[in-house]
Amino acid sequence: MDFELSDRQRAFRDRVRDFIESEIRPRTDDYRAQHDEGDPWKVIPVVEELKPKAREAGLWNLFMPPRAGRAHVDDSFEFQGEQLTNLEYALCAEEMGRLPWSSEVFNCSAPDTGNMEVLHRYGTREQKDRWLAPLMEGKIRSAFLMTEPAVASSDATNIECSIIRDGDDYVINGRKWWSSGVGDPRCELAIVMGKSDPDGSRHGSQSMILMRMDAPGVTIERMLSVFGYDHAPHGHGEVVLENVRVPATNMLLGEGRGFEIAQGRLGPGRIHHCMRTIGAAEVALEMMCRRLTGRVAFGKRISDHSVWEQRVARARIDIEMSRLLCLKAADMMDRAGNKAAKSEIAMIKVQAPTMALQIIDDAIQAYGGAGVSQDTVLAHMWASIRTLRFADGPDEVHCRAIAREEFGKYADLKQKLPGMR
Incomplete structure (x- = not known):
């Protein structure tokens, strides 16, 4: 290697x-x-x-x-x-x-x-000209509408929002939340996931479609806070869609291919989140070390108390392990594709936020009252990264996938277990 x-x-x-x-x-x-x-x-x-x-x-x-x-x-x-x-x-x-x-x-x-x-x-080329060009130019912003408050969206087959063909249009009805980006005044486009065939197969009834945020029937009902932070100007909103008509040409790839698109979209996104999270963990560790070496308690620097030596050492070990796993996943995606790297993507998606939250929590502890106030970035950082334990799929879903792959390796029950006579 x-x-x-x-x-x-x-x-x-x-x-x-x-x-x-x-x-x-x-x-x-x-x-x-x-x-x-x-x-x-x-x-x-x-x-x-x-x-x-x-x-x-x-x-x-x-x-x-x-x-x-x-x-x-x-x-x-x-x-x-x-x-x-x-x-x-x-x-x-x-x-x-x-x-x-x-x-x-x-x-x-x-x-x-x-x-x-x-x-x-x-x-399509038409969709790229209309939406991809201004996005890549930085002239507009966009949102992704998938999660719904009424169902357990960790199982995307539960999604109830309907996208039904009506002549030359599709009509969208549903309620979405944690719709990231809708608070930005430049947000002009949303990609919406919903059911285009209520009687279709489990993974063949969902579709993704492009929707203008200013289309009649689109209402941003409220912006949601994260542990009291509004995350403005980006933000996360609850959006109601009532008989929203969009041209049939706005359908992405074709009816029933929403899960296919989702897998292509979420794999790289999870890696991006994880690497940004590792960067945040490095910041928290640096802040913690600076604080510990610059403060005195009970006659010596706080950094000289053994409990902090253990915490700092653990932080460095965990960051290095997490970075290596993340880079391994990214490398596998490049060489073999997202599907081949699905286990590594799932593992780092669970590991990175958990690792970072522990380090940020230790840093908050090192700062005492200042750590939970607006005087440092630590409280806001913790609140933001805590959401990653369920964004792009909760820990439990990723752990389920990891465990099932492990079980599959040992599915032959007739095989004698190691160490058994």
Whole structure:
């Protein structure tokens, strides 16, 4: 096994890191001031000022997939990103995770990244011209409407939202929530998952369709908070869809292919989340160490108390293990495809948030009262990452898939167990 990064991998990681440190981080106070002033649901000027610089630096749409080997990709499409592999992008995503608002500067924010990849892989030329072009230009934002409050959406076959053909249109009816991105005033597009054939097969009745957010019948009923944080200006909303008519040409790939699209979309998205989470864990560990070495309690530095040595050591071990698993998953996706890497994707999706939450919690403990206040980023960081234990599939679903694969290895009950006579 070769754990050495290639020149290209190292170059993109370092370019993203250097741009964040030289251009984005120095504007953090400006970002906070603009974020906290007035209506929270707004475009933040400093982000828009930095976007042209990132684009000029060749650090724009980094995640867009390579053209080669993608059956549904139109190679003539003129809006191409930097064409990073999953492994290359994973390294960059970790750097972005160290300063969360930096992702949008590179036009690499969720759910736009996943939605752009869906359009890139599965969209028609008309759909790409209408929606992918402005998304890749950073002119609009988008949302992904899948989860529903009335059913256990961890089993997507439960989804009740209907997408029914009526002449040249489809009519959408349903209620969605945790619809990330709908709070942004630039959110013009949503990808909606729902049932197009109520009597269809378990995995063949769901479809995905493109919907304008300003279409008649679309109502953002409320924005949802996460442990009291509204996550503005992006946000997560509860959206009601009442007889929303969209052209039949807005259907993605074809009726009944929603699960196929979902698998193509969620695999890379989970890796992106995990690497950003590792970046956040690194920030929490650094903050914890600085605090522990700079404070004195009971006559010595807090870092000299053995309990903290154990916690810091465990944090470093867990970060390194998680990073290796994440990079392994990304590499498998590049070499063998998302399906071949499904177990590794599931494992890191469970491991990364759990690991980061423990480190952030230890960092909060090191800061005491300051750790739960607005004086550090730790409380907001914990609240944001806690959602990842159920976003893109809850831990229990991923653990179920992992366990079933393990059970499958030993399905032959006649085989004598190791150590048994």
